[in-house]
Amino acid sequence: DAGVIQSPRHEVTEMGQEVTLRCKPISGHNSLFWYRQTMMRGLELLIYFNNNVPIDDSGMPEDRFSAKMPNASFSTLKIQPSEPRDSAVYFCASTFRSPGERGTGELFFGEGSRLTVL
Amino acid sequence: DAKTTQPPSMDCAEGRAANLPCNHSTISGNEYVYWYRQIHSQGPQYIIHGLKNNETNEMASLIITEDRKSSTLILPHATLRDTAVYYCIVRVEKTGANNLFFGTGTRLTVIP
Numbered sequence A: 001d002a003g004v005i006q007s008p009r010h011e012v013t014e015m016g017q018e019v020t021l022r023c024k025p026i027s028g029h030n031s032l033f034w035y036r037q038t039m040m041r042g043l044e045l046l047i048y049f050n051n052n053v054p055i056d057d058s059g060m061p062e063d064r065f066s067a068k069m070p071n072a073s074f075s076t077l078k079i080q081p082s083e084p085r086d087s088a089v090y091f092c093a094s095t096f097r098s099p100g101e102r103g104t105g106e107l108f109f110g111e112g113s114r115l116t117v118l
Numbered sequence B: 001d002a003k004t005t006q007p008p009s010m011d012c013a014e015g016r017a018a019n020l021p022c023n024h025s026t027i028s029g030n031e032y033v034y035w036y037r038q039i040h041s042q043g044p045q046y047i048i049h050g051l052k053n054n055e056t057n058e059m060a061s062l063i064i065t066e067d068r069k070s071s072t073l074i075l076p077h078a079t080l081r082d083t084a085v086y087y088c089i090v091r092v093e094k095t096g097a098n099n100l101f102f103g104t105g106t107r108l109t110v111i112p
Helices: none
Strands: A003-009 A010-013 A019-024 A030-037 A042-049 A053-056 A065-071 A073-080 A086-095 A113-117 B009-013 B016-024 B033-038 B047-049 B061-064 B070-075 B084-090 B092-094 B097-101 B106-111
Touching: A010 A019, A019 A086, A019 A113, A030 A073, A053 A065, A053 A086, A073 A086, A086 B070, B009 B016, B009 B061, B016 B084, B016 B106, B033 B061, B047 B061, B047 B070, B061 B092, B070 B084
Parallel strands: A010 A113, B009 B106
Antiparallel strands: A003 A019, A019 A073, A030 A042, A030 A086, A042 A053, A065 A073, A086 A113, B016 B070, B033 B047, B033 B084, B061 B070, B084 B106, B092 B097
């Protein structure tokens, strides 16, 4: 089975440019998470979707960050304009949640997108 | 929010059991304890989770104390491939969301 697929795996861009990261969750999963990982702050949850609807975006750093999930099989995380401090590894994860089910269960993570903003 | 405390690093001899402790003294009665690990340059990988009872799967065992204020992840026969950062997480439920907040974890090094 294909796992969570993220692209690009590596991105190097210049400050001010727009960056779009993509994620294809595991087929059948209805919850999708975007995390960011840096040496200083570790793994941080940015946003969480359930059934394509953003549930909690309190972790999104600022208005430069936006995330969409137009359908169950695709999500994007966009940074516009990008800044050097956005350099990090961005992870997408997915899982299946039953209505009313407590707990997060097992999150399946992608391999991550390593972003470097010069 | 329930917080977790883990030692920053541990070593374990190959073939021996690795026992990774975690303190979560502020855990609520209905909060689960999750363990994930992250091997270098890869995404985090789920290991196991539990609520009250001890749990075991093909990867590890999870021992939760009776008062639920601490837990131990046990890798029964550590291999070099188990070298990774291990995260102990207490799920926080917030306004209907189900989030996992990762701390700094324990860097386990399995020594040949």
